[in-house]
Amino acid sequence: MSHRYDAMFARAEAQGETALGGFLMLGDPNPEHCERLIDALVEGGVDMLELGIPFSDPVADGPEIQAAAKRALDAGFRPADAFHLIARIRERHPDIPIGLLTYANLLAARGVVRFCEDLAAAGADSLLVADLPTLEASDYAGVCKQAGLAPVMIAAPNSSDAQLDRIAEMGAGYTYCVARAGVTGQRERLALDHDPLFAALRERNAAPPVLGFGISTPDHVRQAASSGAAGVISGSALVAAARSENGVEAVRELAQQLKKGARANAPREGVAEANLV
Amino acid sequence: MKMDGRFGEYGGAYVPEILVPALEQLEEAYLAALDDPGFLADLDILLKTYAGRPTPITRCRNIGSRDVRLYLKREDLLHGGAHKTNQVLAQALLASRMGKKRLIAETGAGQHGVATAMAGALMQMEVCIYMGAADVERQKLNVFRMELMGARVVPVENGGRTLKDAVGEALRDWSASFEDSHYLLGTAAGPHPFPSMVRDFQSVIGREARAQLHSFEGRLPDQVIACVGGGSNAIGIFHAFRNDENVALIGCEAAGKGLDSHAHGATLARGRRGILHGAETFLLQDEDGQVRESWSISAGLDYPAVGPEHVHLMESGRASYVGVTDEEALSAFQTLARKEGIICAFESAHALAHALKMVEEAQAAGEERVILVNLSGRGDKDMAQAQQLLGESE
Numbered sequence: 166m167s168h169r170y171d172a173m174f175a176r177a178e179a180q181g182e183t184a185l186g187g188f189l190m191l192g193d194p195n196p197e198h199c200e201r202l203i204d205a206l207v208e209g210g211v212d213m214l215e216l217g218i219p220f221s222d223p224v225a226d227g228p229e230i231q232a233a234a235k236r237a238l239d240a241g242f243r244p245a246d247a248f249h250l251i252a253r254i255r256e257r258h259p260d261i262p263i264g265l266l267t268y269a270n271l272l273a274a275r276g277v278v279r280f281c282e283d284l285a286a287a288g289a290d291s292l293l294v295a296d297l298p299t300l301e302a303s304d305y306a307g308v309c310k311q312a313g314l315a316p317v318m319i320a321a322p323n324s325s326d327a328q329l330d331r332i333a334e335m336g337a338g339y340t341y342c343v344a345r346a347g348v349t350g351q352r353e354r355l356a357l358d359h360d361p362l363f364a365a366l367r368e369r370n371a372a373p374p375v376l377g378f379g380i381s382t383p384d385h386v387r388q389a390a391s392s393g394a395a396g397v398i399s400g401s402a403l404v405a406a407a408r409s410e411n412g413v414e415a416v417r418e419l420a421q422q423l424k425k426g427a428r429a430n431a432p433r434e435g436v437a438e439a440n441l442v
Numbered sequence: 443m444k445m446d447g448r449f450g451e452y453g454g455a456y457v458p459e460i461l462v463p464a465l466e467q468l469e470e471a472y473l474a475a476l477d478d479p480g481f482l483a484d485l486d487i488l489l490k491t492y493a494g495r496p497t498p499i500t501r502c503r504n505i506g507s508r509d510v511r512l513y514l515k516r517e518d519l520l521h522g523g524a525h526k527t528n529q530v531l532a533q534a535l536l537a538s539r540m541g542k543k544r545l546i547a548e549t550g551a552g553q554h555g556v557a558t559a560m561a562g563a564l565m566q567m568e569v570c571i572y573m574g575a576a577d578v579e580r581q582k583l584n585v586f587r588m589e590l591m592g593a594r595v596v597p598v599e600n601g602g603r604t605l606k607d608a609v610g611e612a613l614r615d616w617s618a619s620f621e622d623s624h625y626l627l628g629t630a631a632g633p634h635p636f637p638s639m640v641r642d643f644q645s646v647i648g649r650e651a652r653a654q655l656h657s658f659e660g661r662l663p664d665q666v667i668a669c670v671g672g673g674s675n676a677i678g679i680f681h682a683f684r685n686d687e688n689v690a691l692i693g694c695e696a697a698g699k700g701l702d703s704h705a706h707g708a709t710l711a712r713g714r715r716g717i718l719h720g721a722e723t724f725l726l727q728d729e730d731g732q733v734r735e736s737w738s739i740s741a742g743l744d745y746p747a748v749g750p751e752h753v754h755l756m757e758s759g760r761a762s763y764v765g766v767t768d769e770e771a772l773s774a775f776q777t778l779a780r781k782e783g784i785i786c787a788f789e790s791a792h793a794l795a796h797a798l799k800m801v802e803e804a805q806a807a808g809e810e811r812v813i814l815v816n817l818s819g820r821g822d823k824d825m826a827q828a829q830q831l832l833g834e835s836e
Contacts, residue, residue: 221732222606222718224613225458231600244730269456269717274731296717298459300443319459328462343460 167315167372169262169290170338173212174373174395184396185386185427186375187211187403187420188266190233191218192242194408196250199237205413206403207258209420212427214254215398218247218267225268225295227350229401233408244271244280248287255288264291264317264338272297277305281312291315291338299331306335317341320374322362333369339396340371343378350379350401363393386426399423443469447634450757452750455633456717457613464620469635471540476642481535488531492564493521495528495646499654499814504781506801509810513663514817515651515679518786524819525675526557529643530626534561537624544568544623548612550577550605551741551823552584553787554628559593561626569593570623572611574604577741584823602735605745609719629672630749633720637749644678651814652682659812665690665800668816669792670763671707671742673749675818680761690762693752694792696738697765705737709748710756710763716747723750739768739831740788742819766792772831774798775821787819788827 177184187206193199203214219234219242226234251263265284272280272294284292292314297305299318309316315338320329332340342359363374373395380386381402389397399419406415443466447453455465475481489495497519502512517525537545545562547569549555555571562569571588575597578585585595601607609632616625630640648666655663666683668676670693683689698706706712709724716725718733726734726746738744755761771788774795779785786794797815804811821828 221601222610224610224719225617227614228600235601238732270725270727270731270733272731273715273717273722274727274729295458296456296720298455298457298462300462301454301456321460323460323463325463325466328459332459 167290167338169260170213170315172260173262177212177396183386183390183394183427184212184375185210185424186213186215186264186396186398188215188217188398188400189403189407190230190237191216191247191250192237192240193219193233193404194236195240196242196246198412200250200253201413202407202416203254204257205417206420207261209417210424211420213262213264213396215264215266215400216251218244218265218271220268220271223268223295227401229350229404233404244275248283251284251287251289262290262338263288264293265289266293266295269294269297272305277308278312281309281314285313289314291317293317293319293341299328299335302335310337315372317372319343320362320366320371322359324362329365329369329371333366333371336372339373339375340366341398342374342376342394359392359394383422383426386423387429390427390429397427443634444473445469445634445638447638449637449751449754452722452753453634453637454722455720456722457633457720458617461617461620464616465633465635467540471536472635472639475536475539481539485532485535488535489528489646493527493531494519496650499651499658501658502782505777505798507805510801510804511659511812512797512801513655513658513812513814514784515647515814517647517675517816517818518784518790518820522557522560523822524553524557524787525644525647525678525816526554526628527560528646528678529640529674530554530557530561532643533624533626533639534565534567537626538565538567540624542567542622542624544570544619545626546570546572546612546615546619546623547626547628548572548605548608549628550574550608550744552577552581552588553742553819553823555593555595556584556587558626559588559591562593563591570615571595572598572608572615574602574608575599576603577605577608581741581823604735605741606733606735613719629674630677630751631672631719631721631723631747637721637751640674641677641681641751644674645681647675647678647816648680648682651679651816655812655814661812662686662689663812663814664688665692665811665813666816667692667694667793667797667800667813669694669743669789669818670710670748670752671696671745671789673752675816677749677751679816680755684760691755691760692796693761693763694766694796695763696740696743696792697767698737698739700767701765704734706765707736707738707743707745708765709746710752711765713746713748718747721747721750723747724753739771740792742787742789743792764796766795770795775828776832784817785821786817787821788824790816790818793818
């Protein structure tokens with residue numbers, strides 16, 4: 166279930182890197198172009214893919230990702246197309262962890278069991294449902310694991326002990342750690358008050374913490390890495406790059422830049438662990 | 443959470459994990475307030491001296507007959523022009539007790555936004571209203587009212603630029619601001635504890651009406667009829683009658699241009715189980731689970747979901763729900779104006795339209811019948827639209 170994540174985190178740790186996750190919206194702006202964008206993301210060096218399945222009412226997303234979902238839906242992209250696209254990506258990239266992000270109603274409509282089984286069959290490794298908090302997720306987490314998918318849970322600096330207990334118990338693959346508050350989107354300043362959260366997750370043996378929400382520059386990645394996150398995920402910045410004129414190139418370049426940030430903590434000869442924010 | 447927040451299988455709290463602590467804090471404050479004589483006394487004073495409670499019930503003089511008697515619960519006479527004021531005052535008091543400095547709200551036509559702006563001015567709290575950009579254009583007067591009372595109105599450009607998108611944007615704001623802001627949700631929908639809390643704060647409508655009607659008639663009504671968008675005025679009047687087995691509870695949804703068109707807001711009649719804006723409920727949606735845009739002549743009924751307790755009342759058989767078209771509502775709106783001298787809101791006209799059918803049915807059958815309608819709001823806000831629609835049809 167989590168073997169691709171386990172292998173990836175082990176490799177990143179051995180190399181002294183922070184794992185880099187890149188997010189794009191499936192079907193944006195159409196399946197063919199989206200596939201090229203995802204290839205560029207992998208070529209640019211991301212260690213894990215986070216892909217959105219578009220939903221009509223994405224309440225946890227900021228303007229950039231909302232607009233991406235709308236473009237995909239307006240072009241007629243459906244969950245069945247997403248499963249198909251994931252299978253093609255898996256065929257070409259057999260080892261990269263593929264995680265999906267979506268909303269609860271798409272699972273409810275297809276049936277939770279069938280949704281999870283179809284995703285697993287397409288070759289996905291994990292699923293994060295943005296509006297399914299752990300309070301409502303006990304059945305879902307079981308179904309997800311049964312299907313061979315890791316249910317990814319969200320943790321925040323304001324999560325209570327009871328929430329953290331549930332996150333550690335139900336979650337697998339990785340733990341998606343968000344900034345203090347808000348929705349997805351780019352931020353000027355990264356709120357990094359995550360040390361106590363990471364410590365609380367470690368104490369509970371939760372899946373490795375990956376920091377998301379607001380990671381848009383190599384500097385953010387470097388800061389997140391030095392905060393002790395096992396990985397980072399950049400979303401809105403990549404989605405914005407993807408819709409620029411030469412999207413494929415822009416995505417590849419941004420992924421490369423972000424990867425430099427992820428490597429900044431790797432020990433290099435003659436360089437002490439200096440200049441880390 | 444202390445309560446499970448479910449009505450049968452419906453309800454719950456489907457929000458991003460980050461909002462769960464905010465909902466837990468709200469649930470705790472709401473439960474404590476219900477048991478706090480100080481809070482209840484403060485609310486009672488506001489309802490009596492600011493909002494104008496109790497509102498009367500009016501027996502129609504020219505609709506019905508000696509045997510078939512139609513009563514109207516006059517929420518249209520409340521300050522603010524609709525039942526919205528009841529629960530907005532209660533939530534604003536609660537927010538202030540919780541130490542929040544700012545109120546966030548969504549609004550469709552602007553009624554809930556106006557009520558929230560009113561409460562914000564009264565409590566001297568900052569108010570931010572999210573309103574679909576299409577609604578901002580259509581409802582300029584209400585935007586002006588909100589701004590006059592000091593609220594900031596933010597046009598929402600996402601999606602269909604209407605109520606559904608405004609709710610989404612308000613939830614996004616709250617995800618980032620819950621430490622100092624309260625989300626003053628406008629109806630008995632959304633995540634727990636909103637459906638229970640809004641019902642409890644609106645149930646004053648049914649408590650008053652039940653006692654008032656009993657004192658006129660010496661008995662309870664045969665039928666209680668209310669319109670259902672999110673469902674707060676309906677649950678507010680139904681709740682007091684829930685254990686009165688001989689009282690039929692009837693909700694009227696917007697059938698828009700017809701239940702067999704896609705242009706309606708009849709979530710219970712034509713929707714399916716799903717999850718939106720924090721609750722497991724019925725939704726208008728396609729087979730994949732993408733939420734459809736709804737339609738109604740009345741902005742307050744133009745919403746593709748419904749409060750979860752109504753789904754439970756429907757499935758348990760305690761309440762029934764019918765569709766009323768734009769045309770039927772508009773006709774009832776005119777009938778009430780001409781026969782009783784009351785101009786009601788388009789929303790309330792849906793409940794009235796069904797009541798008029800029931801009056802005819804009882805008269806045709808030669809039955810005695812007592813019918814109570816929740817006249818949830820007045821029609822001032824609908825004047826421009828009514829003038830345009832009635833001008834067209836002539």
